[in-house]
Amino acid sequence: MDINFEHYKIFYYVAKYGNITKAAAALGSNQPNVTRIIKLLESQYNCRLLVREARGIRLTEEGRRLYAHVEIAYQHLANAQEEICGRDFQRFGTVEIGVTETALHLFLLEALHGFKSNYSAIRIKIHNHGTPEILRRLAGGGLDFAVVTTPFETSGTIRCEKVMDFREVLVAGIQYRELGERTWELKELRNYPWVGLGRGTATYELYKDFFIRNGVDMELDMEVATSDLILPLIVNNFGIGFASEDLAGSFLHKGSLVRVPVKCELPCRSIQIVSDKGRGRSLAADTLYKYLCACGRSDIAHDAQYEEKGGKGDRT
Numbered sequence: 001m002d003i004n005f006e007h008y009k010i011f012y013y014v015a016k017y018g019n020i021t022k023a024a025a026a027l028g029s030n031q032p033n034v035t036r037i038i039k040l041l042e043s044q045y046n047c048r049l050l051v052r053e054a055r056g057i058r059l060t061e062e063g064r065r066l067y068a069h070v071e072i073a074y075q076h077l078a079n080a081q082e083e084i085c086g087r088d089f090q091r092f093g094t095v096e097i098g099v100t101e102t103a104l105h106l107f108l109l110e111a112l113h114g115f116k117s118n119y120s121a122i123r124i125k126i127h128n129h130g131t132p133e134i135l136r137r138l139a140g141g142g143l144d145f146a147v148v149t150t151p152f153e154t155s156g157t158i159r160c161e162k163v164m165d166f167r168e169v170l171v172a173g174i175q176y177r178e179l180g181e182r183t184w185e186l187k188e189l190r191n192y193p194w195v196g197l198g199r200g201t202a203t204y205e206l207y208k209d210f211f212i213r214n215g216v217d218m219e220l221d222m223e224v225a226t227s228d229l230i231l232p233l234i235v236n237n238f239g240i241g242f243a244s245e246d247l248a249g250s251f252l253h254k255g256s257l258v259r260v261p262v263k264c265e266l267p268c269r270s271i272q273i274v275s276d277k278g279r280g281r282s283l284a285a286d287t288l289y290k291y292l293c294a295c296g297r298s299d300i301a302h303d304a305q306y307e308e309k310g311g312k313g314d315r316t
Contacts, residue, residue, distance in 0.1 A: 003044055010037045011049065012074045015067040019056040072141045079282050093284025094123040098134035098146035101227040102244055103271045107164055108147050111295045115288060122284045128226070131202040138276060144285035145275040147292070152202050154274065161273045163296025168269065169245045170260040171252070173237035180258035186214045189260070193239035195230055198223030206267060207242065214264050231257075242266070271296075 013023040014034065024034045042049050049063035059067060079094050099108055104126075112124070127137065131148045138146050139155075147163075154160065172179050176192065197203040198220065211218040221239055224230055231248060234241050235256050251257040273292055275281070281289060 003041070007037050007041045007044075008070050009074065010034055011041055011066070012070050014038060014050065014057060015059055015063065015070075017056075018058075020052075068140075076141075079284070092121050093282050094125060095144050095282070095285045095288050096125045096127065096142070097288070098127045098129060098137055098143045098148070100131055100134065100147070100149050101128065102149045102166075102247075103147045104128065105228070106166055106244060106246055107271050107296070108292075111292055114295070115291050119284075119287060119291075122288065124288070130197075130200065130226075132200065135274070138274065141276075141279065144281055145273060145289050147271060147273050149202070150270045150272060151206050152274075157277050159275050159277050161275075161293050161296065162270050163273055163292065165268060165270045167245050168242040168266055169248060170240060170262055170266070171231075171234055171243055171248050171257045172240040172260050173234050174256065174258065175237035176240060176260075177258050179240065179260040183261040183263055186211070186262055186264055187216050189240065189262075190216055190218060193221040194218065195222045195224070195233045195239040195241035196220045197227060197230070198225060203227070206269075210267055 010023070010027065010029075013027055014020055017023045017026065020034050020038075021031050024031045027034070038050065045062070045066070047062045048060050049066060050057045050059050075094075075096065108126075115122075116124075127134070127143065129137070131152045134143070134146045134148055135152060135154070135158075137143050138158075172192075179189075179192075196207060204220075204223075208218075222233060224233065227243075230241055231243050231251060233239070234243070235251060240260060248257060248259075252259055273289065273296070275289065
């Protein structure tokens with residue numbers, strides 16, 4: 001089936017704007033022509049791709065499937081055009097990356113400050129999801145690369161570059177301040193309310209296995225979709241839970257959280273940059289990828305020197 005690329009372009013704009021009139025204006029065309037092309041595309045696919053409603057259009061199931069592929073292809077072509085027409089290929093273009101909440105706050109935000117000061121013309125689109133969804137999008141070609149937290153499962157086509165290690169601590173709100181007064185067996189805490197990332201996330205599976213290894217049957221009392229919701233809920237005394245030591249530090253310092261010592265060792269986690277070995281990157285994406293990897297190597301080397309000195313001196 002030989003379909004004109006312009007037809008896909010028009011379909012992309014209609015699906016993107018959710019409105020034929022707005023799509024026609026963005027394309028510099030008119031509504032009858034856009035409608036004609038959509039009908040022609042539906043005829044070629046022999047199915048309905050969209051349904052017109054009072055406030056715009058709604059994609060059918062077939063339309064959503066087609067748009068998932070067309071969106072990726074169109075963005076790749078748009079990025080290629082930006083690079084080739086730019087004066088300095090490294091300093092122009094758009095990069096699409098996926099990132100988890102923890103990776104964003106512990107690593108990416110600080111690293112991007114330095115990158116944007118050097119490459120201000122490179123546009124960055126950040127997609128925030130849980131690790132499994134990010135890896136699915138990466139495999140489907142929707143991302144240039146991703147910055148995620150361990151643990152995660154990968155195929156042989158995925159390349160991983162560790163940029164930093166981090167530890168989590170068990171914390172509680174001041175309503176449970178007595179939990180900070182001694183060291184606890186994990187099983188002694190089972191009757192307290194727990195807050196954490198819910199089913200379908202890598203963190204949920206990590207701590208599910210952690211509790212099993214320590215002989216504790218534990219269920220969360222409050223499940224959240226993203227890690228940035230955990231600390232506010234714990235600070236407001238909805239329960240106890242695990243949080244990054246760095247992110248919890250300011251709350252601990254202010255006294256709005258207490259650290260809960262436990263006798264078992266908590267899992268060590270890391271932040272890694274993952275990419276698809278079989279897919280090339282644009283020059284803009286490769287520039288950002290290499291910059292972030294270099295930041296990670298610098299941080300790892302700094303931490304190693306810090307540990308060799310026994311934790312003495314400044315640590316930035």
